[in-house]
Amino acid sequence: MPLTIALWSVAALLGVGGLAVAFDRRKDASWIVYGLCFGLCLVLFLTAVIPRGATALATVLPLGLPWVGAHFQLDVLSAFFLAIVNLGGAAASFYALGYGAHEKHPSRVLPFFPAFLAGMNLVVMAGDAFGFLVAWEFMSLSSWALVLAHHEDAENRQAAFIYLIMASFGTLALLMAYGLLAGSAGDYSFAAIRAAERAPWKSGLVLALALLGAGSKAGLAPLHIWLPLAHPAAPSHVSALMSGVMTKVAVYGFVRIVFDLLGAPAFWWGIAPMTLGAFTAVLGILFATIQSDLKKLLAYSTIENIGVIFIALGLALAFKANGMALPAALAFTAALFHAFNHSLFKSVLFFGAGAVQTATGERDIERLGGLIHVMPRTAFVLLGASVAISALPPFNGFVSEWLIFQAILLSPSLPQWSLKLIVPAVGAMLALSAALTAGCFVRAYGTAFLGRARSKAAAAARETDPWSLAAMAALLTLCLLVGVLPSFLIDTISPAARLFVGGRMPAQEEIPWLSIVPIAESRSSYNGLLVCLFIAMSAFLAARIMHALGSRTMRRGPAWDCGYPDSSPATQYTASSFAQPVRRALGNIVFVARDHLDMPAPGDTRPARLGVEVRDRVFEGLYAPISRAVDFCADQLNKVHFLTIQGYLSLVFAALVLLLLLVAIWQ
Amino acid sequence: MAVILDLAAQGAQMGIVLMLSPFLVGFTRKVKARLLRRRGPPVLQPYRDLLRLLRKETVLAENASWLFRSAPYLIFATTWVAASLVPTYATGLMFSWCGDLITITALLGAARFFLALAGMDVGTSFGGIGSSRETMFASLAEPAMVMIVFSVALIAGSTQLSEIAASSLAHYQLRVSFGLALIGLAIVAIAENGRIPVDNPATHLELTMVHEAMVLEYSGRHLAMIELAAALKLLLYLSMIACIFVPWGITPAGADPRAFVYGALAYLAKLTVGGFILALFEISTAKMRVFRVPDFLGAALMLGLLGTLLLFVSRSL
């Protein structure tokens, strides 16, 4: 029954897309479309969270290939990711009720937005490989169309082009993975694939292909190159969906293939996701720390969080392969918890970036400043989201980081030497990326919202509209609730853990005071509610006592600034100055940053210039040679266009002779 | 009745850390001065300073926001909660299980987050310098702290500080990773509290400011809150080193309430010895260049990583 409702809602979403094309000329088209999307996403969210019992639901519809049909399923994992997708979708639709009014070309966005939502829902509910791939491609193409919405900008065109190439590459990898999984029998349904036996080398190959395919969509290094280009190019509610939700759909694809369809893992399967995840996390956050484009910064931060999720998934694989069910459940739960958390706070941050862009017209934080005075409510919500993403208590980001650290603390029992040496290094890189995140968001929030306005646009900004604010505030409240009462979410994920890694964490609802206990009471526990209450009470108590004992008078005056007050806002710290120490200390790992100082000769009146040139090592090491090779081959092949008639005839003759030769040899 | 006693013990711990932290600052300053053959300010001077700041008028910059005004209370609250989670005179207090070492690190991180934001709020270059340098130090000090937490937790079998202190008390481990964790924790403590050789707590020169630069615009009761939070942080780190590495004298959980007195006396003794060692260390070395500090903290990170690696590889290292 819930599956039927879900499928009808997805069909309705596709219908809304068509409706958007029909209602193209109407003034209130965006209200209708986004309102309908919001309603449908809510329905889908409710079908996902309403308890259905432990059995998975499945149907077969007579669509698609005649001898395959279209299988759909709704098991615990699908339901969890369905909830993530539709929570993000509902929030984005509600946000767009206010934000969409500022869209210059609504006809380029409105038809594809419901299609994008439908595609993501279909991927999560797909029950066979064919349906999965069709839905995956549909999702990619509709988001590509959305990335091209503002195609007048050459940067956006470039971003869409690279996105298309990487998405096609990803789908090719997944196609080959499913081909290997289905085998020569050709039965593509998930149930058949689960039951089939496979040689170990085949399983390893499928793992690698799944990592390439799903990883490139999620943003795993070194296939992340499209993410910071494409996510900022799309309108903000679409960016929020791409960063917060589509990457999680990619994580779902990886989990489905590796944890469900591949069967029992070997111990070394965990190494690749862990090391790639660790490298991705550090790379993502280091790049984020030097960005001045707000949306690019958020896109790189998404890359970092995906790295964290893959670290946890790799750990879960390693534990599962060694038969350690409880630690595997802990790591798996931590990964899914972090996926949920990230979809929440990343959506809020992208919504806020959209609000800032609408209010000021700027995306560059170096031209913002002082927004806390003109947009106080947006500033408050974004402060909460920054605290959440920096993994600080009492918000939700801290809980998932805590769970992953607890999983790492259980790793010394892993017997294999390679794991023993890799896991501490991965732990160190995880800790490094977590610390850098806080610094990155201090920089971003401080430069954009605090201080004094650096441009007229920033000084003249207005508060965001109430719809957008309501969407952001709702998600932020959810962040706080999940952070303070994490046991409910853990208990929701536990059935999925039992299904896929063979164990589950202890039932958190039985633990007194609503704490969470990963393994046993004596080892460690965390109580978000009490910590939050204590912080609030201490702050309140301190404020009361200070106001009672101390002087009540307060006056305003010019800033002290060591006695050198400077009236120009250009003298305050810029974002690139803020990042310079971190860039100097840690930057050489992932990029090459050179300072260029251009000093004019004495007597020359032109100003001196200090520039920073940043070169991406991954791009130069991996992509530039590949694109050069492709160019070279294309150039060589280009010669075929310009042959003489004799040349063409001899080409046809040679091909014919070759084929005949082959037939002769084969016989 | 037992519940009331437990609550009182927990409340007493929160009160003790609050009352003793200015004393620790004053004592360290006095020892430093005496070792340099100066008289130095009285040991109780920080209390007088706090009261004086309380009674003064607060002057705010014209463009200071609500974040600037509420940050001192948030910083103080998070630091106080973190300090209350560290066992001082007794382990296993009523609410000691609601946060472990990782939570303490994150709470201090939250305090630092708000302090850095407050530094950027008024829009001067000094605030930016302080916040930016503090962010750089934090980006290396926090991972070092996490690796040290890993080492200690793997040895003790838990991340809860009460459990760690109890396990140290029960069978003290003379292990390599333990020694590496001690050295690493000492380095992180020096960096986080802004003592020499990382930052000079006594000057207000731009070249040496990190913490002072961030709080440059604060005055009156706000400054009092922030100074108290800084003192609490110093007390927190000393208590942490004491309860993990020098646990003798801590009253174990479930003991007779009269034993708390001995625990408190032992704690006071450890604090004075710790303050003395800190003062001695500070006068024996010079402040290092800001860009040498990442190497210094990187060394702490390496020590933590080495300690964790050794524990992963062997049960007895």
Next chain:
Amino acid sequence: MDRLYFDVAHLFAGGLVLMSFVLLYQDRLSGLINVFTTHAVVLSLSVGWQAYAQHASHLYVTAAIAVIFKALIIPLSLRNMIERMGIHREVEVVGSIGVTMLFGIALVALSLAVVLPATAAADPLAREDIAFALSVVLLGLLMMVTRRNAVSQIIGFMSLENGLILAATGAKGMPLVVEISVAFSVLIAFIVIGIFLFRIRERFDTVDVQELDRVRGQSR
């Protein structure tokens, strides 16, 4: 007692590894010599503890040799030498300190990964000391590779030899004859290197080995 014996032995061996890391971290010559002195002191303490716990009195002589030669005579003469040569400048390191330390940790991990599984049949706690000793040797080699100054290369070589002595004493005994011959060979090597350093300095006004490469006709 058994447990305590191994714990203290591990502590000293770990301390020696830590001192090797501190050697890698130093970039001033006088600091380098001080740390090397501490290195030798920790080695002699470790050998002394082995002598006490194994009831092998000839190891006390080894400890005394380590203290007298490596902690007193050699550092004093090195200090003398650098003062006469007037080298009071920073040591240049190939690659940054952070990368060098990371390499060092990787080398420790490598030696643990090699020694621990290979000696699985042996005494479970003694083999960790051997793993530490191998790490000290590797770290000494790393120091020699990453330094440009000839004096610091000598110190790296000396710390390498300290690691060898640690391995030998940890494995329950080494004849004194071997120790004396090892010590004398070290001394001779040191004298020879010292003489060469003076000659080099006389001819080229520098002991920077990269400068020597330039004179050889190979440009970089």
